[in-house]
Amino acid sequence: MSLKIVVLAKQVPDTRNVGPDAMTPQGTINRAALPAVFNPEDLNALEQALRLKDQFPGSTISVLTMGLPKSAEVVREALYRGADCGYVVTDRPLGGADTLATSYTLAQAVKKIGDYDIILGGRQAIDGDTAQVGPQIAEKLGLTQVTYAEEILKLDEQARKVVIRRHIDGGVETVEAPLPLVVTVNGSAAPCRPRNAKRIMKFKNATAVAERKPEDADKYAALIAKKPYLDIPQWGAADIDADPAQIGKAGSPTNVKAVKNIVFKAKESRTLSASDADIEGLIKELLDGKIIG
Amino acid sequence: MNNVFVYCEIEGTTVVDVSLELLSKGRKLANTLGVQLECICAGKGLDGIEKQVFPYGVDKVHVFDAEGLFPYTTNPHASLVVNLFKEEQPQICLLGATVIGRDLGPRISSAMHSGLTADCTELEIDSFEMSIGGVKKFYENQLCQIRPAFGGNIVATIVNPEHRPQMATVREGVMKKEIVDPNYKGEVVKHDVAKYVPETEYVVKVLERHVEKAKHNLKGAPIVVAGGYGMGSKENFDMLFELAKELHAEVGASRAAVDAGFVDHDRQIGQTGVTVRPKVYIAFGISGQIQHLAGMQDSGIIISVNSDPEAPINAIADYVINGTVEEVLPKMIKYYKANNK
Ligand SMILES: Cc1cc2nc3c(=O)[nH]c(=O)nc-3n(C[C@H](O)[C@H](O)[C@H](O)COP(=O)(O)OP(=O)(O)OC[C@H]3O[C@@H](n4cnc5c(N)ncnc54)[C@H](O)[C@@H]3O)c2cc1C
Ligand SMILES: Cc1cc2nc3c(=O)[nH]c(=O)nc-3n(C[C@H](O)[C@H](O)[C@H](O)COP(=O)(O)OP(=O)(O)OC[C@H]3O[C@@H](n4cnc5c(N)ncnc54)[C@H](O)[C@@H]3O)c2cc1C
Incomplete structure (x- = not known):
């Protein structure tokens, strides 16, 4: 049996490396100062997909991303690592989406991809950190979900059932769930295999329309005519039959009312040195005050 | 109607700390709004569960007690909460930002088409003027959901004035657990689970489960x-x-x-x-x-x-x-x- 696998991958600003220049003097985020990366847990999800493909040859892995035109970078990255194809959903009216509008849009795109047995995503994205998109997509597609997955242990093709080990608070559990299914994969799952040199050669010129400079149009047209897989399909709101009321800002129930910079008020503090006298003095003071001891 | 709801997370037959912390916060929000505090307890063998939550000032406990509701799986719990919410029309719903709360919350928000703010550090009631979709309006008594954003360098106040319930998750230890009255008495409503959860929702089977008590007491250490x-x-x-x-x-x-x-x-x-x-x-x-x-x-x-x-x-x-x-x-x-x- 072969499986139809969809992997959700988001391009995110690398919030793990927030430097001093990550904020503008006005207190807004300087996105330009942060490199855009493949959301880490989405790579864990991709690895689970690749393992399924190893196990069930002939399976196909489609990567789906929504974001700015340059988010096609994550599709290319996934192709280098073994995905079969990818789709970029990008369009002005999709901007400003909260998780609900994001999940609606992605669910519409999944429907357009059509045939799927299992949809894998990361547990959460490192910029919003909400972990909401996976379960919301599952709800919108009428599927059940397994979140915080650590490993797909077994997939029974006849019974169309999957056994998954997942993280829970204070422990682990093993669950059995029916296909089709949405699975979100935890960072504690196996890391993703590296890029494959042959695949880099094959896909390095794969692009989505919005990424191509107008002056290169002919060059790409010629390339794609010979190798159609170098065209990464790009969809806008209309292509996925999206209801304008449910996408972008309009489709987002949450509104940001205020954003404030964190400034901590300095306390009146006492400064000590590392000398024996200072440390002993402090310990005695804390003991005398019954603060410790 | 239009009360404050807390989804209580239950390990075995014990309501977990984060839920009790949320009840304490929920009580204060309900007082400010002049409404009641209600909570949902879903699991197996929950006789007397109300005794655990009443001291935190709960006015009504919705008990769903049935085989198949413990250990937690997504669909049955989502189904009972969504169906109850359709009847009760709560204005606020709070959940722990735990594995369960973060599995369940988005499922409910998607079904109810309401906003969900993750990992809030503060929750307040406020009235304000705001322009949504180009229309300026005065919104009274809204839940202001405050959460660190963008890796914590900013704090965002998120509101969802046009949708109900206003949903938020909060991590354990963020709100303070406070007993209002050890003798506080509320109402217990035992629901017929089959009315809220169709048989077809029991789709995921828990084959094995292993939970360890925390190895340390960081949260409570002086x-x-x-x-x-x-x-x-x-x-x-x-x-x-x-x-x-x-x-x-x-x-x-x-x-x-x-x-x-x-x-x-x-x-x-x-x-x-x-x-x-x-x-x-x-x-x-x-x-x-x-x-x-x-x-x-x-x-x-x-x-x-x-x-x-x-x-x-x-x-x-x-x-x-x-x-x-x-x-x-x-x-x-x-x-x-x-x-x-
Ligand atoms: C600082 C900050 C705080 C926010 N807080 C909230 C909030 O409390 N409530 C709210 O509703 N919105 C919030 N948002 C908006 C929210 O982050 C966006 O809607 C975002 O597009 C999706 O949510 P997420 O990044 O939290 O993804 P998560 O739900 O954490 O992502 C889970 C998984 O879903 C998949 N996925 C998510 N987005 C995409 C995508 N665009 N393309 C492909 N796959 C994807 C990935 O596999 C990902 O690992 C916040 C945004 C920011 C920047
Ligand atoms: C979304 C997000 C969530 C995060 N969540 C958390 C979180 O929950 N908790 C958390 O802690 N961080 C979190 N971080 C990371 C956080 O931004 C910082 O990177 C982290 O807190 C830095 O840890 P640190 O202070 O130990 O290291 P550093 O920032 O590297 O600081 C080391 C300090 O040690 C001092 N030092 C060095 N050598 C010595 C010495 N020999 N003796 C005495 N002092 C010395 C240095 O002067 C410096 O002040 C998060 C980041 C993001 C983006």
Whole structure:
């Protein structure tokens, strides 16, 4: 049996490396100062997909991303690592989406991809950190979900059932769930295999329309005519039959009312040195005050 | 109708701490709004469960007691909450930002088409004027959901004035657990589970489950000694454990120390770790990035040991010791032993 696998991958600003220049003097985020990366847990999800493909040859892995035109970078990255194809959903009216509008849009795109047995995503994205998109997509597609997955242990093709080990608070559990299914994969799952040199050669010129400079149009047209897989399909709101009321800002129930910079008020503090006298003095003071001891 | 709801998470037959903390917060919100506080308890063998929640000021407990509701699986719990909400039309719904709350919350928000704010650190009621979709309106008594955003460098206030319920998740330890009245009495409503959960929703089977009690009591410890990347090594952390033993303290850490492999992940303090508010917090080699401060800034006395006099954490410290952990830590152990007779 072969499986139809969809992997959700988001391009995110690398919030793990927030430097001093990550904020503008006005207190807004300087996105330009942060490199855009493949959301880490989405790579864990991709690895689970690749393992399924190893196990069930002939399976196909489609990567789906929504974001700015340059988010096609994550599709290319996934192709280098073994995905079969990818789709970029990008369009002005999709901007400003909260998780609900994001999940609606992605669910519409999944429907357009059509045939799927299992949809894998990361547990959460490192910029919003909400972990909401996976379960919301599952709800919108009428599927059940397994979140915080650590490993797909077994997939029974006849019974169309999957056994998954997942993280829970204070422990682990093993669950059995029916296909089709949405699975979100935890960072504690196996890391993703590296890029494959042959695949880099094959896909390095794969692009989505919005990424191509107008002056290169002919060059790409010629390339794609010979190798159609170098065209990464790009969809806008209309292509996925999206209801304008449910996408972008309009489709987002949450509104940001205020954003404030964190400034901590300095306390009146006492400064000590590392000398024996200072440390002993402090310990005695804390003991005398019954603060410790 | 239009009350404040808390989804209570139940381990076995015990309501977990984060839910009790949310009940305490929910009580205050309900008081401000002049409405009732209700909660949902779903599981198996829940006779008398109301006794656990009434002291926190719950006016009505919705009990769903049936085979198949424990251990938790997504669909049956989502189904009963959504169907109950369709009847009850709550204005606010709070859930723990736990594995269960973060599995269930988005499922409910999607079905109800309502906004969900993740990992809130504060919840307040406020009235304000706001323009949504180009229409300016005055909104009364809205839930302002405050959460650290973008890795914690900013704090965003999120509201969802046009949709109900207003949903939020909150991590354990962020809100304070407070009993309002040990004899508080509310109403118990035992629901017919089959009416809320079609048989077809029991689709996921839990084959095996293994839960361990936490290995430490970081959250409740009166003294926390925490190490950061500046600790430099696992060996230096051993010294920190020695100090903790002397002080009857727990050991915490910054994320950088956890990432460096100096100490276990479950000891991480901060926005994406545990929130603590001990009497005394001693930070060794922690710079004090906002995400770390989010988990300890409410500590009583803060002592910072850092080789950099300009470390941001020093700004919120009561005592700043300019020095290296290698120098200061052994001296602290030594002088504590010498003076604590
Ligand atoms: C600082 C900050 C705080 C926010 N807080 C909230 C909030 O509390 N409530 C709210 O409703 N919105 C919030 N948002 C908006 C929210 O982050 C966006 O809607 C975002 O597009 C999706 O949510 P997420 O990043 O939290 O993803 P998560 O839900 O954490 O992502 C889970 C998984 O879903 C998949 N996925 C998510 N987005 C995409 C995508 N665009 N393309 C492909 N796959 C994807 C990935 O596999 C990912 O690992 C916040 C945004 C920011 C920057
Ligand atoms: C979304 C997100 C969530 C996060 N969540 C958390 C969280 O929950 N908790 C958390 O802690 N972090 C969190 N972080 C990471 C946070 O931004 C910081 O990177 C982290 O707190 C830094 O840890 P640190 O202070 O130990 O390390 P550093 O910033 O590297 O600081 C080390 C400090 O040690 C001092 N030092 C060095 N050598 C010595 C010595 N020999 N003696 C004494 N002092 C010395 C230095 O002067 C410096 O001040 C999060 C980040 C993001 C983006």
